[in-house]
Amino acid sequence: xxxxxxxxxxxxxxxxxxxxxxxxxxxxxxxxxxxxxxxxxxxxxxxxxxxxxxxxxxxxxxxxxxxxxxxxxxxxxxxxxxxxxxxxxxxxxxxxxxxxxxxxxxxxxxxxxxxxxxxxxxxxxxxxxxxxxxxxxxxxxxxxxxxxxxxxxxxxxxxxxxxxxxxxxxxxxxxxxxxxxxxxxxxxxxxxxxxxxxxxxxxxxxxxxxxxxxxxxxxxxxxxxxxxxxxxxxxxxxxxxxxxxxxxxxxxxxx
Numbered sequence: 001x002x003x004x005x006x007x008x009x010x011x012x013x014x015x016x017x018x019x020x021x022x023x024x025x026x027x028x029x030x031x032x033x034x035x036x037x038x039x040x041x042x043x044x045x046x047x048x049x050x051x052x053x054x055x056x057x058x059x060x061x062x063x064x065x066x067x068x069x070x071x072x073x074x075x076x077x078x079x080x081x082x083x084x085x086x087x088x089x090x091x092x093x094x095x096x097x098x099x100x101x102x103x104x105x106x107x108x109x110x111x112x113x114x115x116x117x118x119x120x121x122x123x124x125x126x127x128x129x130x131x132x133x134x135x136x137x138x139x140x141x142x143x144x145x146x147x148x149x150x151x152x153x154x155x156x157x158x159x160x161x162x163x164x165x166x167x168x169x170x171x172x173x174x175x176x177x178x179x180x181x182x183x184x185x186x187x188x189x190x191x192x193x194x195x196x197x198x199x200x201x202x203x204x205x206x207x208x209x210x211x212x213x214x215x216x217x218x219x220x221x222x223x224x225x226x227x228x229x230x231x232x233x234x235x236x237x238x239x240x241x242x243x244x245x246x247x248x249x250x251x252x253x254x255x
Contacts (some may be wrong), residue, residue, distance in 0.1 A: 012049065046064055063144060094238065094239070098235065099137070103116070138189055139195070139219075143180060147184040164179070194224065201221070
């Protein structure tokens with residue numbers, strides 16, 4: 001065992017890896033013998049994994065198997081890799097068409113996480129990079145992805161954070177924010193009107209998987225002179241079309 005490792009985590013992974021190669025599962029006694037661990041230790045770790053959905057217990061055989069949580073996590077990981085690959089050419093077309101910066105992102109709790117970014121040459125400096133997290137409530141990407149939830153769910157999600165003001169346009173009142181998200185549901189796209197960064201506007205549209213579940217979003221970002229408010233509908237239509245094309249390509253690729 002490495003000097004920097006945590007013993008309980010090491011043992012949890014040993015149990016997970018042992019169960020991964022046993023389709024019929026293993027009992028506490030079998031795991032104890034297989035891994036040379038005390039039964040009490042095995043039971044305690046299994047209970048934690050069971051509570052979080054990473055293992056499941058057969059009530060008849062009392063054997064433990066890997067749980068559906070691993071399927072969910074694997075699907076998200078694979079989908080993000082596949083989605084980025086399939087979306088990239090469409091993002092490039094959007095950059096060339098509108099002379100903007102384009103982002104592809106997913107929602108993680110209260111944050112937007114960028115998984116791809118393509119910039120137009122000589123574009124305005126945007127403080128974004130692949131893997132960076134930004135608040136969902138003050139971004140077009142975030143508002144689009146929050147729109148898949150009910151008002152009550154949005155309130156619950158945002159209740160865990162402080163809605164701080166980044167610019168004079170940042171919406172920090174929850175009721176106004178809910179009104180904005182309701183409008184997003186109706187329109188099918190969201191706008192960030194200089195809410196995260198002064199002088200920069202963004203428009204975003206959702207991406208769905210084969211089940212019709214919203215899994216990501218695409219946005220365009222540029223100075224106000226490039227994305228003026230009076231052209232929102234026109235520009236949004238191009239973003240929505242790009243998102244739809246990405247959805248179609250992505251669904252074909254995983255089917």
